[in-house]
Amino acid sequence: MRTAAMRLDISTKDNRVMAMEPPYAPEDMVRRHRLTTRLWHWLNALLLYILFTSGLGIFNAHPRLYWGQYGANFDHAWLELDRFPGWITLPALYNLALSRHWHLTAAPIFAFALLFYMLWSLAGGHVARDLAFRRGELAPRHVWQDICDHARLRFPTGAAALRYNVLQKASYIAVLFIALPLLILTGLTMSPGMNAAWPWLVDLFGGRQSARSIHFLTAFALVAFFLVHMLMVLLAGPVNEIGSMITGRYRLPRDRP
């Protein structure tokens, strides 16, 4: 077994070279995730956990959602829920001020970390190398093949496991460049101070209450992503997958017999 930590991305600048994969063998340990990616991943895990649970605590203060500029008890709510239970809110006992302190402490750290990571992954080649769709990947037949492989839980083996497949790419791009920025922008739109500073935010989302609704929906879309993400990690081999997100080193899966 070769353990040399070969760089997967020797050929970052040139996709054609990349396509010619170095001679990896199954069970090789290869470097997979950069330090920046790993730090950002675990920081996000912590911050999104705090943001989601404290966000539910804030939502409990007025568990109704509206579309448009205004919305209060006498107006039509498109969604009305009971309060979320204490085991999923931060803090467990209803305390709006403390939920807000948690949320508004974590939010700027989360926002600036995302901004940094977006710039780093765009400028450093992570997006171009690992996330951008390759020619032919978006062809219906290819996408369908990928869906079928996922449905049959046929995960790629050997060096092929190092490349994200089209569904993975699509979901990572959607989370990184759509869902997470949307959460931040709709969160800012709920701030009356930010409304005075950047009035275009309110116009962008069609009103403060619309922004609050989109904030809530996006948060739950992210929970859906999280559940699928957990399922995929469990199915693909949790020790190897989680280990690689901690150490950066990934053991290439053996070929299926």
Added chain:
Amino acid sequence: MILTRRTLLLGATATLAGCDRIARQPLARDILFSADNFHAWAQRTIMARDALAQEFRPEQISPFFRANGTANPNTPAYKALWRSGFADWRLRVDGLVARPLSLSLSQLHALPHREQITRHDCVEGWSAIGKWRGVPLKLLLDGAGLRDRARYIVFHCADDMGGGTAYYESIDLIDAFHPQTILAFALNDRPLSVANGAPLRLRVERQLGYKQAKYLMRIEAVESLLSIGRGKGGFWEDRANYDWYAGI
């Protein structure tokens, strides 16, 4: 690895209990509670000092304006004022001013007005849009003549929040002199109702609802908030750790 719903529930609860324990540590509290300073600084940095809160068209007004906070002060003193149609009510302007004022409602009506259709945002998450008419706070502060040492404007209210403590709030001079900061006596072309703060309430449009002090009795210019209430500048700030800067 089998994750049951029970394990997940226990895990989530244990982690959140950990967060709750963290929130009781003095250092963690200091960090959590000072995020407000960062937001205030960041917002003030990117925002022009007189940047206006959004104003809306008449057709965007909420069909029913939900009142926030106290619905009726119900104290004997307030009831007596209300019965007389607030004829005996006076607004005092004092503290660090050169010329303390005492103004009746009709004197306030005679001053120049500003009218604005703005959105009221409650800290709980709801919003209501209403048309306010009132006297710019700047006019009164200029009339009373702020002393150089004055840094904050404190609003003393008539609603008893229990134990004889009346509601109070405060803002700094940037918000006090902001063109949209008015002492409103009318909502949607009608004199303020009791639920909405009759006879006079503050509108400080770039901040949340609990800053919009109702049932105003006295406006005091001070150098520091430490001597007001328990020192954090407002009733909910002192009682429930709400942020003093409520632009978020």
